Amino acid sequence: MALGDKSVYSPLTTLKNLFKRPMTIKYPKEILRVFPKEGVSPNYRGLHTNDLEKCVGCAACQRICPFDAIEMKIIGQNEQGRAIKKPVVDYGRCSFCAFCVDVCPTNSLKMSRHYIYKIKTVKSLSAKDEVEFVKDKFRIMPDEKLGDDIGYNTGKAKKVLG
Template identity: 60%
Template sequence: MALGEKSISSPLSAFKNLFKKPVTVRYPKEELDVFDEKGVSERFRGVHTNDLSKCIGCGSCERICPVNAIVMTLPEGKEDVRKEKRPVIDYGRCCFCAFCVDVCPTVSLKMTREYDYKTAAPMSLRNGQEVKYVADEFMFMPTNKYEDNVGYVTGKKKKVLG
C-alpha cells in the first residue's frame, strides 16, 4: 500500500492511541521536569540581570547589540562620568541573542531563566497612553533582581576584572 492510501483498518488505528498518556505539558498547571532545576533549560536566555558593582560602564554591550536595544544612561543622582553609565534594555526590541553577555568584559551582565515578564496598565489611561505606558515599562535597567535564577552566562572561564 502506498503512502496516503486508506485501508479498511484506518478508522481502527485511532483506538490504539485512545488510552495512551498525552505527551504535551499543560503549562501552567503542570511543570516541566526535564532538567536538574525546576523550569526551563539552564541556558535559557530570558531577561537580563546586571551586577551593578561589577559593571564598569564601558558600553561594549551597547555597541555589539544588533538591534540597538541597549542604551547607556546615567542612574538618577549620578554625575556625568563614563564609568557611571549603566545599560538600559528595551525588551520591545531585544532579540535575546546574548551578544551583550558574551562581550561584557567584567561578566556582570547575564541572562536569567525568567520569561514571564509582564506588566498591567492602569484602567484610567486613554487615547494611546496605554501603549506608551507599556512601552516604557518594557525598557528598564537590569539589576540583580533575578540573580538567583541565572540562565545563560558567557562561556568565559576567567574573570577579566572584579
C-alpha cells in the same frame, strides 16, 4: 493497512497508553520537566540580570546590540565627577540573542531563565498616554533580582565576541 482493520491486541494498546505520561504539560500547574533542572533549559536566554556592583558601565553591550535595545542611563556621579552609567534594556527591541552577554568584559551582565514579562494596559489612560506607558514599562534596568536562577552565562573561556 485499511481503515477499521484492527489488531486483536488493540485493547492492550489502550491499556499501555493509559499509564504513559501524557504529552501535554498542564501549565501552570506543572512546568516543563525535560531538563536536568525543572523548567526551561539550563542555558535558556531569558530576561537579563546585571550585577550592578561589577558593572563598569563600559557600554560594550550597547555597541554590540544589533537592534539598538540598550541605553546607558546615568545614575549618579563618582568621586571624580564622572557620570556612572548602567545599561537599560528595552524589551521592546531586545531579540534575546545574548551578544551583550558574550561581550561583557566583567561578566556582570547575564541572562536568567525567567522569561515571563507582560504589561497590562491601564483602562483609564488615554490612547496616547497608553503608548508611552507601555513603552516606558518595557525599559528595565536589570539588576540581581532574577539572580537566583541565572541561565545563559558564557564563561571567560567560552566567549565568542570580545
